[in-house]
Amino acid sequence: MVWKKLTSQFFQGNFVSLSNELPERFKQAVQRQQIIGEQLIAGIEFVIVVLFWLLYSLSPKTFSKATGDLANPLFSYEEVVQLVQAEPVPWALSIYLGFAVSRLWLVYYRPKDNWHAHLSIVMDFALLYGLIWCFHIQYQQPPSFYLKAPTLLYVFIFIAIRSLRFEARFVLLAGIVAVVGWLMMVAYVVFSQPGMPMITRDYVAYLTSNSVLLGAEFDKMITMVFVTLILALAITRARFLLIEAVVESQAVEDLARFVPTQVAKNITRAEQRVAAGYGEVREATMLFTDIAGFTSLSEELSPETLIQVLNHYFSVVAQPIEACGGTINQFQGDAILASFNLPTADDDHAKHAIEAALAIQQALAKDQIALTTRIGINTGLVVGGLVGTKDRLTYTVHGDAVNLAARLEALNKQYSTLILLSERTRSLAGEVFDYQRVGEVQVRGRTQPTSIYTLCE
Known part of the structure; x- marks a missing residue:
């Protein structure tokens, strides 16, 4: 019965606002919890971009003139120099850091503004995939090189933090952006050099070279889809529990206006209905x-x-x-x-x-x-x-x-x-x-x- 109710709410799209029928004061209490969740999300995003800055600062910058002749066959020496001198990673990190700081200001000083919550999802994955894309330039490898980057694991962090808001639609949007973004990354690898046979079906060759195993990339995207759906269903259920908790808390406050506060708490915590x-x-x-x-x-x-x-x-x-x-x-x-x-x-x-x-x-x-x-x-x-x-x-x-x-x-x-x-x-x-x-x-x-x-x- 519970599963039927949850899936019905989920697939009919009613998970977007499960509290529509609540009194306004209950909605405001739920909204306060969502604002706290958005503040936590903004804080985590800020910590992540600072972590990215730290990792970038400590990572080796592998390009030099001495190694330029051994460079990636995708680019000429002059093209690699131009790409490296352009330093896309610091630029991307700087833009995202500015956005993260702005987000922190907005969620604390204008908490009811919600437009940046959707934008931040796109920014999260744009930054992450942009950094991953730059790996093949930084390390002078074919684009297929970045498909094996462990930095992809941050995808699941960016999806998971959306659950802090207790709204499944944000988790779903994050999952969709993640899957579409990675599909574009794979497409870039496959179609950027049509003359180079990078695709393989040999798992050993995939692990020991820059070859592309499409099945492995589909596995990643399928995992993203399932993680997203599981989290969305969990958040839908958690939202029911949140609303019940808010209603119970408000009921205790209201009851305390008619009976002593301690009595109201005892009544709500009683294992059996009081008489x-x-x-x-x-x-x-x-x-x-x-x-x-x-x-x-x-x-x-x-x-x-x-x-x-x-x-x-x-x-x-x-x-x-x-x-x-x-x-x-x-x-x-x-x-x-x-x-x-x-x-x-x-x-x-x-x-x-x-x-x-x-x-x-x-x-x-x-x-x-x-x-x-x-x-x-x-x-x-x-x-x-x-x-x-x-x-x-x-x-x-x-x-x-x-x-x-x-x-x-x-x-x-x-x-x-x-x-x-x-x-x-x-x-x-x-x-x-x-x-x-x-x-x-x-x-x-x-x-x-x-x-x-x-x-x-």
């Missing part, structure tokens, strides 16, 4: 906030303005909570419920919750809207998990520890404080802060009341 009841029990520190005088504020402001004020308030309060390692579990009216050590583990959760509370008050004191919020903090066993039906789930936290945090937030009004925390939270946080005992509260399930504290300024 109601998915969660864990852990001691955690709960932070509950509520705006003081919100009822009066909501009566004074229009609904549109009230929403804007709330969103601004939430953004101000959320930042220190997340910076201290907390997870916001609920926005309810003007209240925020956050947890520390659930779902993300945090050994110093009580201390970090208090730090977040202090940072919230400092941020609101500097904010232009000048809202006042009351905060209750409590530590205890909490269950965090998914609740709902099989078709609709939400993440929430439950437990008496959560209820007590909300109760402490409400008691701030009675004690004229802004932050109240329980005995357990104070004990776990240690003597890092200055505490002041303000009273006692009866905790469900306990016969003795527990002390509650505020923080000294």
